[in-house]
Amino acid sequence: MALRSFVEVHPDSHFPIQNLPYGVFKPGPGSSPRPGVAIGDYVLDLSELASAGLFDGPLLSNSDCFLQPNLNKFVSLGRPAWKEARATLQKLLSANEPTLRDNTALKQKCLVPMNRVELLLPVAIGDYTDFFSSLHHTRNCGILFRGPQNPVLENWFRLPVAYHGRASSIVISGTDIVRPRGQGPPAGSSTPYFGSSLKLDFELEMASVVGPGNELGKPVDINEAADHIFGLVLMNDWSARDIQAWEYVPLGPFLGKNFGTTISPWIVTLEALEPFATDAPKQDPPPLPYLAEKASKNYDVSLEVRIKPAEQNNLSLVTRSNLKHLYWTLTQQLAHHTVNGCNLRPGDLLGTGTISGPEPDSLGCLLELTMNGQKELSLNGATRKFLEDGDEVIFTGCCQGNGYKVGFGTCSGKVVPSPP
Amino acid sequence: MALRSFVEVHPDSHFPIQNLPYGVFKPGPGSSPRPGVAIGDYVLDLSELASAGLFDGPLLSNSDCFLQPNLNKFVSLGRPAWKEARATLQKLLSANEPTLRDNTALKQKCLVPMNRVELLLPVAIGDYTDFFSSLHHTRNCGILFRGPQNPVLENWFRLPVAYHGRASSIVISGTDIVRPRGQGPPAGSSTPYFGSSLKLDFELEMASVVGPGNELGKPVDINEAADHIFGLVLMNDWSARDIQAWEYVPLGPFLGKNFGTTISPWIVTLEALEPFATDAPKQDPPPLPYLAEKASKNYDVSLEVRIKPAEQNNLSLVTRSNLKHLYWTLTQQLAHHTVNGCNLRPGDLLGTGTISGPEPDSLGCLLELTMNGQKELSLNGATRKFLEDGDEVIFTGCCQGNGYKVGFGTCSGKVVPSPP
Ligand SMILES: [Ca+2]
Ligand SMILES: [Ca+2]
Ligand SMILES: [Mg+2]
Ligand SMILES: [Mg+2]
Ligand code: NI
Numbered sequence: 001m002a003l004r005s006f007v008e009v010h011p012d013s014h015f016p017i018q019n020l021p022y023g024v025f026k027p028g029p030g031s032s033p034r035p036g037v038a039i040g041d042y043v044l045d046l047s048e049l050a051s052a053g054l055f056d057g058p059l060l061s062n063s064d065c066f067l068q069p070n071l072n073k074f075v076s077l078g079r080p081a082w083k084e085a086r087a088t089l090q091k092l093l094s095a096n097e098p099t100l101r102d103n104t105a106l107k108q109k110c111l112v113p114m115n116r117v118e119l120l121l122p123v124a125i126g127d128y129t130d131f132f133s134s135l136h137h138t139r140n141c142g143i144l145f146r147g148p149q150n151p152v153l154e155n156w157f158r159l160p161v162a163y164h165g166r167a168s169s170i171v172i173s174g175t176d177i178v179r180p181r182g183q184g185p186p187a188g189s190s191t192p193y194f195g196s197s198l199k200l201d202f203e204l205e206m207a208s209v210v211g212p213g214n215e216l217g218k219p220v221d222i223n224e225a226a227d228h229i230f231g232l233v234l235m236n237d238w239s240a241r242d243i244q245a246w247e248y249v250p251l252g253p254f255l256g257k258n259f260g261t262t263i264s265p266w267i268v269t270l271e272a273l274e275p276f277a278t279d280a281p282k283q284d285p286p287p288l289p290y291l292a293e294k295a296s297k298n299y300d301v302s303l304e305v306r307i308k309p310a311e312q313n314n315l316s317l318v319t320r321s322n323l324k325h326l327y328w329t330l331t332q333q334l335a336h337h338t339v340n341g342c343n344l345r346p347g348d349l350l351g352t353g354t355i356s357g358p359e360p361d362s363l364g365c366l367l368e369l370t371m372n373g374q375k376e377l378s379l380n381g382a383t384r385k386f387l388e389d390g391d392e393v394i395f396t397g398c399c400q401g402n403g404y405k406v407g408f409g410t411c412s413g414k415v416v417p418s419p420p
Numbered sequence: 421m422a423l424r425s426f427v428e429v430h431p432d433s434h435f436p437i438q439n440l441p442y443g444v445f446k447p448g449p450g451s452s453p454r455p456g457v458a459i460g461d462y463v464l465d466l467s468e469l470a471s472a473g474l475f476d477g478p479l480l481s482n483s484d485c486f487l488q489p490n491l492n493k494f495v496s497l498g499r500p501a502w503k504e505a506r507a508t509l510q511k512l513l514s515a516n517e518p519t520l521r522d523n524t525a526l527k528q529k530c531l532v533p534m535n536r537v538e539l540l541l542p543v544a545i546g547d548y549t550d551f552f553s554s555l556h557h558t559r560n561c562g563i564l565f566r567g568p569q570n571p572v573l574e575n576w577f578r579l580p581v582a583y584h585g586r587a588s589s590i591v592i593s594g595t596d597i598v599r600p601r602g603q604g605p606p607a608g609s610s611t612p613y614f615g616s617s618l619k620l621d622f623e624l625e626m627a628s629v630v631g632p633g634n635e636l637g638k639p640v641d642i643n644e645a646a647d648h649i650f651g652l653v654l655m656n657d658w659s660a661r662d663i664q665a666w667e668y669v670p671l672g673p674f675l676g677k678n679f680g681t682t683i684s685p686w687i688v689t690l691e692a693l694e695p696f697a698t699d700a701p702k703q704d705p706p707p708l709p710y711l712a713e714k715a716s717k718n719y720d721v722s723l724e725v726r727i728k729p730a731e732q733n734n735l736s737l738v739t740r741s742n743l744k745h746l747y748w749t750l751t752q753q754l755a756h757h758t759v760n761g762c763n764l765r766p767g768d769l770l771g772t773g774t775i776s777g778p779e780p781d782s783l784g785c786l787l788e789l790t791m792n793g794q795k796e797l798s799l800n801g802a803t804r805k806f807l808e809d810g811d812e813v814i815f816t817g818c819c820q821g822n823g824y825k826v827g828f829g830t831c832s833g834k835v836v837p838s839p840p
Contacts, residue, residue: 180760252672
């Protein structure tokens with residue numbers, strides 16, 4: 001029989017006892033940020049559990065990692081501590097275990113209804129990197145920008161292409177996104193366009209949260225890379241296509257991306273995702289030795305994008321994709337990032353790049369869905385080429401287990417007008 | 421008569437009472453990091469001054485900004501507080517003022533010989549951006565990579581091109597730089613090169629340290645941008661040209677840059693640089709309104725690069741350049757960075773890009789000096805196309821006043837071999 005919690009969890013909840021994703025929350029308006037774990041419709045307050053001495057394993061019993069305002073210290077401790085915390089929490093929450101179940105006062109303190117809390121960024125993000133690891137997305141973008149002959153550049157099959165993004169503008173799900181102003185390509189005139197972006201887009205991504213990380217000058221071996229990934233979140237890499245198109249040569253995306261990046265509040269651990277591991281696509285040409293891993297795996301995470309257009313009250317499904325479509329794995333991304341000695345720090349974020357699948361309805365951004373505005377997307381009567389002010393974009397991600405789900409909740413944001 | 425300190429300062433010192441640059445240091449091996457100001461051959465301990473109640477102005481008398489392990493809190497306070505601190509320090513250090521001059525015990529505590537201290541990164545850097553603002557450098561790179569017809573792309577004259585760099589690998593002057601390993605272009609074969617970089621280079625840059633910064637979604641007006649720049653440092657953006665050449669399309673530089681970036685320890689304030697302001701070059705086409713500033717200025721900072729080759733004990737001067745050569749000003753860089761609503765935080769670093777001048781001996785990197793390794797650079801008998809293990813690169817920067825200098829000290833680093 002499957003593991004079950006004394007906390008009632010709906011069968012379609014993203015947060016059963018098999019998941020236990022980590023976040024940071026405030027239980028009420030005046031209270032301080034603290035780590036928590038999602039269980040059904042509740043948040044389990046890890047600072048209260050720690051203060052009550054319930055993390056009694058050898059690695060965590062004397063640690064203050066759950067008395068911090070973010071998860072950076074906990075994720076820095078590495079896999080043995082993560083496993084110990086998970087074992088402790090699964091035991092404390094299980095239906096057979098009386099410690100918490102039968103202690104009404106403690107339960108009252110520790111289990112906070114999720115609809116009453118404020119969720120915050122789970123980690124302080126020192127550096128944020130965005131990869132470009134979906135072959136479908138890469139090919140589609142190449143065709144749109146450079147034409148159908150040779151849409152994927154030669155280097156792409158040899159290394160996980162990436163660029164540095166902006167850490168300061170990463171925001172938590174639910175934060176409004178201000179439409180960026182900026183320059184766009186000169187259209188017919190010699191002077192560039194200037195004004196509010198006319199081509200605001202989303203990008204469906206997931207991101208790894210880095211664990212212990214490495215010292216400057218000391219690369220992480222590909223077969224140890226998984227030990228440096230604490231878990232995953234959903235990520236919307238909002239993109240202004242007109243700004244991006246004009247600015248990106250020769251140094252890459254900048255203001256077309258750095259006005260806002262939204263992540264989901266709950267970090268789902270690799271431990272919780274392990275039952276959903278799948279073989280990664282075969283790579284041809286074979287990866288260079290520093291990227292060749294003993295077992296190359298992705299995770300079967302169903303991803304959906306919905307848009308709630310400004311003029312409607314209902315959501316329209318626009319994309320179904322899956323993390324398993326990634327060509328370059330999360331571990332290859334991390335090993336590549338450090339091969340030159342670059343240091344990763346606990347809490348760093350590594351975005352996968354837009355996750356498009358092979359089907360027309362599995363494309364991860366409007367650029368692909370509307371062929372850069374050449375055709376319209378229909379949303380229950382409304383139509384869009386790009387996002388309008390007031391539109392809300394909602395991502396969900398979920399793994400289907402045997403009788404339970406391991407989910408990511410949602411990652412959402414609403415577009416609001418540029419400042420005057 | 422010029423302002424003079426009771427601390428003896430050699431006429432060729434970079435750190436007279438007219439300068440007073442800020443840094444962070446440890447007075448001894450066991451002690452904690454604290455803010456300081458350079459004066460002659462001494463560091464003035466600001467934490468001791470603050471504890472003694474000597475910051476007695478209205479803005480700083482009750483502040484703990486000098487009791488922090490970095491300068492982030494101080495730089496966040498903005499120009500009025502910076503001016504008050506400078507006035508207090510110039511008064512306390514002046515030859516006529518007895519408060520510190522005649523207090524032997526306090527002097528003993530506050531003035532630490534610079535050769536005894538350890539200098540640390542002056543700020544915790546949340547995000548680091550690198551611009552590309554020298555027309556000479558841009559044109560030279562364009563000719564090398566795309567040929568002499570149209571070497572500068574159309575967007576370059578319209579906006580200060582930039583990309584996000586890596587904050588984690590920014591190190592303080594004197595830190596060894598480990599030669600990066602990585603992929604390079606396939607040479608004659610179909611398989612990329614893999615190994616230690618064969619084209620390791622320096623880039624002569626300076627960088628702005630951001631002051632108060634702005635909220636996400638709220639751009640900084642071009643004519644207020646100067647109030648968001650606390651001061652400048654020297655910066656060496658070490659670059660592996662083979663890694664960069666292979667990886668950079670289409671998303672820009674990544675592993676070719678993020679293995680190490682060195683900054684000088686002393687932040688020279690805009691107040692100290694003000695006597696050395698010069699008119700910035702006329703811009704044609706004229707900048708769009710959001711980049712058009714009432715007064716467009718650069719600073720006359722003489723920059724020199726020396727290399728100490730591994731096999732020699734002496735330094736060879738390889739470049740003389742000047743910050744005044746920048747096409748896009750520091751304030752235009754900052755305003756452009758925020759025009760889309762991107763938020764800057766106190767302590768963020770904005771690199772200028774390689775600062776090349778118009779002359780053959782004013783080129784800011786080996787890529788330009790050796791035409792990407794097509795010719796050799798002569799160093800007192802040694803020759804170089806790119807950097808060898810054991811080579812040390814030393815930048816200096818200095819403004820020449822009337823009888824005094826306002827200088828940046830040095831920004832240096834030695835190349836050490838890749839890990840096996
Ligand atoms: Ca992206
Ligand atoms: Ca540079
Ligand atoms: Mg973004
Ligand atoms: Mg660098
Ligand atoms: Ni010039």
